[in-house]
Amino acid sequence: MSDSEISRPVWAVIPAAGSGSRMGTAIPKQFLMLQDKPVLAHTLDRLGLHPRLRGIQVATAADKAQWNAVAQHVAPLTRDKLLPVCVGGESRAQSVLRGLEALDAHADPRDWVLVHDAARPCLRQADIDALLQALDAGAEGAILGAPVADTLKRVDNCVIQETVPRQQLWRAFTPQAFRLGSLRAALSAALRQGVEITDEASAIERAGGHPRMVQGHTDNLKITLSEDMDMAAIILVGILAGEN
Numbered sequence: 001m002s003d004s005e006i007s008r009p010v011w012a013v014i015p016a017a018g019s020g021s022r023m024g025t026a027i028p029k030q031f032l033m034l035q036d037k038p039v040l041a042h043t044l045d046r047l048g049l050h051p052r053l054r055g056i057q058v059a060t061a062a063d064k065a066q067w068n069a070v071a072q073h074v075a076p077l078t079r080d081k082l083l084p085v086c087v088g089g090e091s092r093a094q095s096v097l098r099g100l101e102a103l104d105a106h107a108d109p110r111d112w113v114l115v116h117d118a119a120r121p122c123l124r125q126a127d128i129d130a131l132l133q134a135l136d137a138g139a140e141g142a143i144l145g146a147p148v149a150d151t152l153k154r155v156d157n158c159v160i161q162e163t164v165p166r167q168q169l170w171r172a173f174t175p176q177a178f179r180l181g182s183l184r185a186a187l188s189a190a191l192r193q194g195v196e197i198t199d200e201a202s203a204i205e206r207a208g209g210h211p212r213m214v215q216g217h218t219d220n221l222k223i224t225l226s227e228d229m230d231m232a233a234i235i236l237v238g239i240l241a242g243e244n
C-alpha cells in the first residue's frame with residue numbers, strides 16, 4: 001500500500017437519527033442537555049477538535065430547532081468541519097449508509113471514514129489517535145473496543161441457561177474506521193440481503209474483511225438508558241480536565 005494510500009483524508013459519519021426508545025425521553029437522547037450542551041454537540045466536538053478530521057457528516061431526523069441548538073453549541077473549529085446534514089434512516093445501518101452516500105459528494109472512495117455513534121460523547125483524543133495509528137500501520141479497517149471483563153451468561157426468561165466462555169470476546173465500540181468506498185459497498189450489500197447489521201465491522205466481515213480491534217477506554221460509554229446520563233457527565237468532566 002503506497003504512502004498516499006495510507007495517509008488519505010479522514011472523515012466522520014455520525015448516525016444521529018435514533019429515537020432513543022430505551023432512554024424513554026420525549027426528546028431523543030442525542031439532543032438532551034449534558035452539562036452545558038446537547039449530547040450530540042459534545043460528540044461532534046470530540047471529533048471536530050481532532051486535527052486529522054477533515055469533515056463531519058451527520059445523519060439525523062432532527063427538526064431545524066434541534067439541529068440549530070446543536071450547531072450553536074459546538075466549537076468554531078467543529079462548526080467549520082460540519083457538512084450539510086442528511087436525513088437518517090429507519091435503522092442505524094440505514095442512517096450510516098445515508099451518511100456515507102452524502103459524504104460521497106465531498107470525499108474520495110479511498111478516504112478513511114470514522115463512523116461514530118452520536119450517543120457516545122465520552123470519546124478520548126488518545127483513542128482516536130490509536131485508531132488512526134492502526135490505519136497508518138496498514139490496517140484495512142479498525143474499530144475501538146475492550147475485552148469483556150464480566151462473566152457472561154445466556155439467559156432465557158430470567159433463568160440462566162449457560163455461562164458463555166469469554167476468552168477472546170471483546171465489546172465493540174465506535175468509532176469504526178474503514179475506507180469510504182469499501183464500507184459503502186459492504187453496508188449496501190448487507191442491507192440488500194436483509195441482514196441485521198448493528199455495527200460497521202459486521203458488514204465488512206460479511207464481505208470477507210478482517211478489521212483490526214484497537215483497545216480503547218471502557219468509559220467510551222454509549223448513552224442508552226437514563227442512568228447513563230449522570231455517568232456520562234462524570235466521565236466527560238474527567239476526560240476534558242485531562243485533555244486541557
Ligand SMILES: Nc1ccn([C@@H]2O[C@H](COP(=O)(O)OP(=O)(O)OP(=O)(O)O)[C@@H](O)[C@H]2O)c(=O)n1
Pocket residue numbers: 014015016017018019020021022023028030059088089090091092093095096117118119120222223224
Ligand atoms: N434509525 C437510527 C437508529 C439509531 N441511530 C443512531 O445510532 C446510534 C446508536 O444507536 P442506539 O443507541 O440504539 O440509539 P437509538 O436507536 O436512538 O436507541 P434505542 O435503541 O433505545 O431506540 C445513536 O447515536 C442513534 O442516534 C440512527 O442514526 N438512526
Ligand SMILES: C[C@](O)(CO)[C@H](O)COP(=O)(O)O
Pocket residue numbers: 092117171172173174198199200222
Ligand atoms: C455500533 C455499536 O455502538 C457498537 O457497540 C452498537 O452496535 C450500537 O447498537 P445500538 O443498539 O444501535 O445502540
